[in-house]
Amino acid sequence: MTAGPPYTIVLGVIGADCHSVGNKILDAFFTDAGFRVVNLGVMVSRDEFIDAAIESDARAILVSSLYGHGEIDCAGLRERCIERGLDSVLLYAGGNLVVGKRPFAEIEAKFKAMGFDRVFPPSVDLHAAAALLRADIEEAVHART
Amino acid sequence: MSSTPLDWKEMQAEREKVLQEWPTGKDVHLEEAIAYHRGLPAEKSFPLAMRKAQAGKLLLLQPRAGVPLIDEHIKLLKYLETEGGADVLPTTIDAYTRQNRYAEAARGIELSLAERHALLNGFPAVNHGVEGCRKVVESVGRPLQVRHGTPDARLLAEITLAAGFTSFEGGGISYNIPYAKDVPLEKSIRNWQYVDRLVGFYEEQGVAINREPFGPLTGTLVPPCIGNAIGIIEGLLALEQGVKSLTLGYGQGGNLVQDLAAMHALRAQAAEYFHEAGFADFHLTLVFHQWMGGFPEDEAKAFSVIALGAAVAALAKAEKIIVKTPYEAMGIPTKEANAQGLRATRQIVTMLQDQAITTDHEAMRRESGLIRSEVKCLLDAVYRAGEGDWARGVVRAFADGLLDVPFAPSIYNRGKVLPMRDNEGFIRVFRKGALPFSAEIQEYHRARLEERARAERRPVSFQMVTDDIYAISKGRLIGRPR
Numbered sequence: 235m236t237a238g239p240p241y242t243i244v245l246g247v248i249g250a251d252c253h254s255v256g257n258k259i260l261d262a263f264f265t266d267a268g269f270r271v272v273n274l275g276v277m278v279s280r281d282e283f284i285d286a287a288i289e290s291d292a293r294a295i296l297v298s299s300l301y302g303h304g305e306i307d308c309a310g311l312r313e314r315c316i317e318r319g320l321d322s323v324l325l326y327a328g329g330n331l332v333v334g335k336r337p338f339a340e341i342e343a344k345f346k347a348m349g350f351d352r353v354f355p356p357s358v359d360l361h362a363a364a365a366l367l368r369a370d371i372e373e374a375v376h377a378r379t
Numbered sequence: 380m381s382s383t384p385l386d387w388k389e390m391q392a393e394r395e396k397v398l399q400e401w402p403t404g405k406d407v408h409l410e411e412a413i414a415y416h417r418g419l420p421a422e423k424s425f426p427l428a429m430r431k432a433q434a435g436k437l438l439l440l441q442p443r444a445g446v447p448l449i450d451e452h453i454k455l456l457k458y459l460e461t462e463g464g465a466d467v468l469p470t471t472i473d474a475y476t477r478q479n480r481y482a483e484a485a486r487g488i489e490l491s492l493a494e495r496h497a498l499l500n501g502f503p504a505v506n507h508g509v510e511g512c513r514k515v516v517e518s519v520g521r522p523l524q525v526r527h528g529t530p531d532a533r534l535l536a537e538i539t540l541a542a543g544f545t546s547f548e549g550g551g552i553s554y555n556i557p558y559a560k561d562v563p564l565e566k567s568i569r570n571w572q573y574v575d576r577l578v579g580f581y582e583e584q585g586v587a588i589n590r591e592p593f594g595p596l597t598g599t600l601v602p603p604c605i606g607n608a609i610g611i612i613e614g615l616l617a618l619e620q621g622v623k624s625l626t627l628g629y630g631q632g633g634n635l636v637q638d639l640a641a642m643h644a645l646r647a648q649a650a651e652y653f654h655e656a657g658f659a660d661f662h663l664t665l666v667f668h669q670w671m672g673g674f675p676e677d678e679a680k681a682f683s684v685i686a687l688g689a690a691v692a693a694l695a696k697a698e699k700i701i702v703k704t705p706y707e708a709m710g711i712p713t714k715e716a717n718a719q720g721l722r723a724t725r726q727i728v729t730m731l732q733d734q735a736i737t738t739d740h741e742a743m744r745r746e747s748g749l750i751r752s753e754v755k756c757l758l759d760a761v762y763r764a765g766e767g768d769w770a771r772g773v774v775r776a777f778a779d780g781l782l783d784v785p786f787a788p789s790i791y792n793r794g795k796v797l798p799m800r801d802n803e804g805f806i807r808v809f810r811k812g813a814l815p816f817s818a819e820i821q822e823y824h825r826a827r828l829e830e831r832a833r834a835e836r837r838p839v840s841f842q843m844v845t846d847d848i849y850a851i852s853k854g855r856l857i858g859r860p861r
Binding site: 249250251252253254255257258259262263275276277300301302303305306330332333334335356357 | 473474475477478480483486487490496497498499500528557558559560597599673676706708709710711712713716786787788841845848852
């Protein structure tokens with residue numbers, strides 16, 4: 235599919251959420267798209283995401299949340315990353331991130347204010363997301379060198 | 380852990396420990412709870428509602444609903460009762476409570492109060508305790524069921540049953556494998572034997588409580604035989620502990636013939652297995668779940684998915700239907716959207732209630748027969764693995780992949796089975812993992828999938844599975860290439 239270096243990404247569903255179907259699809263898709271995927275599966279804590287990102291030297295953490303508690307679960311993830319020395323890791327969030335039907339722009343603004351680099355609705359086109367991810371990682375890599 | 384009735388006296392030490400897991404547990408007093416149930420009006424009895432539905436050939440409508448605060452929850456349920464016309468009511472439990480994380484649920488309640496909107500995805504019944512739950516029971520005019528996804532629901536059952544709830548969803552397999560990551564089946568089955576024994580105790584005191592294993596499992600292209608086999612096993616495990624009112628579930632697959640055949644097979648085969656195991660004193664009913672997979676975002680299209688499910692449930696003569704909402708693609712609905720789902724369902728159910736279509740034609744007979752043979756293959760293997768003990772058999776069967784639920788999060792599920800639709804949209808098995816199907820059954824699935832591959836001019840592949848998972852949300856049943 236997309237050509238380029240096999241950047242490492244950490245994937246998981248945060249909090250007490252056990253929605254596993256999309257997680258399995260994302261794993262298969264991003265692996266196919268040439269990423270090295272460290273998939274933590276469902277019910278992943280903030281620190282488990284960070285541990286895995288440190289251990290695997292990952293460029294990005296992709297956080298999924300389908301069950302509505304995303305707002306509580308994702309708060310403080312960026313601060314915790316910085317606290318633990320992950321200064322430049324990309325944070326993506328996607329899914330049904332809040333309880334109820336609220337305009338996506340509002341949700342996106344909320345999560346960006348929490349330190350997420352990109353925020354996606356459930357209907358996101360995965361090819362487009364993979365292209366954005368690769369571009370964001372490359373930009374971050376060049377910014378550092 | 381084995382398939383034997385728990386001794387009520389021996390269970391008391393365990394009950395004491397369970398009731399200490401959160402401070403609200405201390406308010407559970409069984410004698411008082413039994414007296415409270417006896418004082419409840421008959422129209423709040425779930426088992427009675429299910430009996431009346433079966434006798435009167437009615438299909439009961441039930442939404443899903445739960446919000447963190449008691450007053451808001453009552454408002455929501457009353458709205459669904461009056462504006463939605465729900466026949467029986469739910470209380471959907473939040474995800475922290477489902478994982479026994481009561482401290483986090485407490486924080487969710489505080490934040491929801493402070494921010495004036497719901498930050499939990501359900502009603503934290505353990506935190507609200509017996510008194511809080513009774514406010515709900517006393518405020519609504521319909522029977523109430525606890526709906527959740529809890530591998531260890533012992534404390535939740537103690538509190539909600541003591542509070543006057545008369546139905547409890549779940550089971551040791553169906554509320555573990557699709558709902559947890561690393562809970563051993565030995566543990567969840569044993570903890571659900573406790574729940575079933577507790578229900579059995581209420582039954583012994585003359586208080587009827589309905590139990591409902593969760594049929595749809597992961598809700599994603601689950602072949603009917605897998606859901607039906609697990610439902611029958613959970614039914615056997617429940618009856619063993621003294622459950623009398625049992626509702627088995629089935630999640631809509633999308634192909635009309637397959638859905639009708641599966642419901643027909645489930646009803647007949649479950650009764651056969653229960654009778655064969657020596658149970659006679661039980662009341663069996665069926666619940667049909669409208670499509671549990673991904674929904675279209677467009678509300679008009681979502682209504683169509685809801686309507687198709689309503690039609691199938693009515694034609695399948697289910698006793699109850701669990702209703703979705705036009706907001707399904709976006710997550711938790713508003714009360715208005717929830718009521719709309721109920722009203723859309725009611726229209727179709729009423730139009731179809733006096734109609735019947737025969738299951739006695741070739742395609743239906745063939746599919747129903749196939750599902751029953753598949754279920755028999757699975758159950759024979761579980762029975763052998765447990766040397767006659769269903770509970771032990773389940774643990775070994777999952778370890779060996781003889782039972783395997785597609786797309787489930789649990790590490791105790793092999794996850795080697797991949798389902799896929801055939802050229803008419805029937806859910807078939809593409810990769811069977813270690814499912815103990817006969818050669819004939821395997822060949823039938825293979826041939827049906829080859830037929831689709833030829834029609835689509837592409838090989839049978841994982842891409843087709845992905846396409847099928849998203850097909851309904853994109854407006855079709857079968858994920859064909861465009």
